[in-house]
Every structure is written in C-alpha cells, then in structure tokens.
Amino acid sequence: EIVLTQSPGTLSLSPGERATLSCRASQSVSSSYLAWYQQKPGQTPRLLIYGASSRATGIPDRFSGSGSGTDFTLTISRLEPEDFAVYYCQQYGSSPGTFGQGTKVEIK
Amino acid sequence: QLQLQESGPGLVKPSETLSLTCTVSGGSIGIVSYYWAWIRQPPGKGLEWIGSLYYSGSTYYNPSLKSRVTISVGTSKNHFSLKLSSVTAADTAVYYCARQRGDYGNLHWFDPWGQGTLVTVSS
Numbered sequence: 001e002i003v004l005t006q007s008p009g010t011l012s013l014s015p016g017e018r019a020t021l022s023c024r025a026s027q028s029v030s031s032s033y034l035a036w037y038q039q040k041p042g043q044t045p046r047l048l049i050y051g052a053s054s055r056a057t058g059i060p061d062r063f064s065g066s067g068s069g070t071d072f073t074l075t076i077s078r079l080e081p082e083d084f085a086v087y088y089c090q091q092y093g094s095s096p097g098t099f100g101q102g103t104k105v106e107i108k
Numbered sequence: 109q110l111q112l113q114e115s116g117p118g119l120v121k122p123s124e125t126l127s128l129t130c131t132v133s134g135g136s137i138g139i140v141s142y143y144w145a146w147i148r149q150p151p152g153k154g155l156e157w158i159g160s161l162y163y164s165g166s167t168y169y170n171p172s173l174k175s176r177v178t179i180s181v182g183t184s185k186n187h188f189s190l191k192l193s194s195v196t197a198a199d200t201a202v203y204y205c206a207r208q209r210g211d212y213g214n215l216h217w218f219d220p221w222g223q224g225t226l227v228t229v230s231s
Contacts, residue, residue: 001171033216035216035217035218037218044204044220044221044222044223044224045155045204045218045221046221047217047218047219047220050209050216050217050219056219088154088155090155090217090218092214092215092216092217095168095215096157096170096171096172097157097215098157099154099155099156099157100154101153101154102154
C-alpha cells in the first residue's frame with residue numbers, strides 16, 4: 001500500500017500568514033488522486049480538496065492544492081482563526097486508500 | 109442536505125463483535141457513483157479506511173481488516189452497517205461513516221462524514 005508522509009508534524013503560525021503543508025507518497029499517486037481534509041478538535045473531517053487541486057463545494061479560495069506524482073502541497077494563503085486545525089491527505093489512486101498521519105496547524 | 113449518523117454500542121468486550129449502523133438522511137444509498145464507507149480513528153491518531161459498500165451489495169475492504177469485517181446494506185436502503193469480529197483493545201477508535209465518491213469499483217474521496225461514534229474495547 002502507498003504510505004503518505006506529511007510534514008511538518010506541527011506548523012506554528014500567526015493569523016494572516018501563509019501555511020504550506022506537504023504530503024509525500026511512497027510511490028506515485030495515479031491520476032493525482034489525492035484529497036485533503038481539515039479536522040478541528042472534536043469535529044468530523046471536512047473535505048477541502050480532491051483531485052489534488054479541485055476545491056470542494058463551499059471551500060474558500062484561500063485553500064489551494066497542487067502537486068503530482070509523489071509530492072503534493074496544501075496551501076492556505078492567509079490563515080484565518082478558524083483554519084487552525086489538523087490537516088490530513090488521502091490518496092485514492094491505489095487500493096487500499098490511505099491517509100497521512102496529519103499536520104497540525106497551531107496558533108503561534 | 110445529506111446527513112449521516114452512526115449508532116451502536118459504545119463498549120464492546122474483547123473477542124466479541126463490534127456492530128454499528130449508519131443512518132443516511134436527506135438522500136438514498138441507491139445513487140450511482142456513490143459508495144458508502146466506514147473509517148476509523150484511534151484516540152489521538154490518524155485515519156484508517158475500513159471498507160466500502162455499493163448499493164448493489166458489492167463490498168471493498170481494507171486487506172488489513174478484511175478477515176474480520178462485514179459491511180452490508182440495511183433492509184430499508186437508507187442505512188448500512190459494519191460488523192468487526194474478534195475485537196481487541198487495538199480496535200478502540202472513533203468510527204465514522206461517510207459517503208464516498210467512486211466509479212466502477214474505483215473508490216475516491218469521502219464527503220460528507222458522520223459525526224463519529226467512540227467504541228471502546230474493554231472487559
């Protein structure tokens with residue numbers, strides 16, 4: 001199965017700053033079949049991005065995804081207070097689908 | 109608006125079978141291009157896909173759990189269930205159900221998710 005490694009484990013930033021989250025796959029993810037989710041404490045994961053770069057319905061345009069092959073990035077252009085959360089990537093190009101271990105974005 | 113809600117016992121004894129139901133409201137399970145999935149998250153840890161179901165009854169399981177998992181459609185077609193046998197403490201987790209986009213057996217992303225239910229395995 002494909003192992004996804006997210007970095008950094010924790011990102012300490014201030015509101016208004018830019019966040020860059022990395023997701024690296026142990027082998028190429030076919031067709032850029034990669035999604036990103038946001039999970040706030042005690043809440044359910046929320047789909048942000050699918051197909052590596054397509055925003056889900058209702059997701060603000062400050063969230064953007066990019067990448068292909070084995071390297072993918074989630075960028076939050078200007079952090080809002082509600083963006084501090086844990087972010088997970090998920091690949092669905094190869095079965096079984098797998099998740100990364102998560103990156104926590106915390107307030108500095 | 110589609111909503112999913114998990115239900116079932118919050119405490120299961122070791123070696124017994126964990127059984128959960130996901131009730132779908134605001135929509136039907138019988139929709140082309142959508143699958144219905146179970147995902148779990150041990151306390152403080154990451155996410156693990158357990159398996160998925162198509163309304164026709166086709167099932168897809170994570171190989172790591174396949175020998176112990178059964179996912180099935182409910183009789184009313186607006187709910188589906190998870191059974192995980194021979195549980196141990198390692199199966200303690202929040203269990204989520206979710207709708208999963210897919211086509212011809214290719215399973216894609218999850219959206220939306222249920223609120224999740226904590227199942228603890230303990231004697």
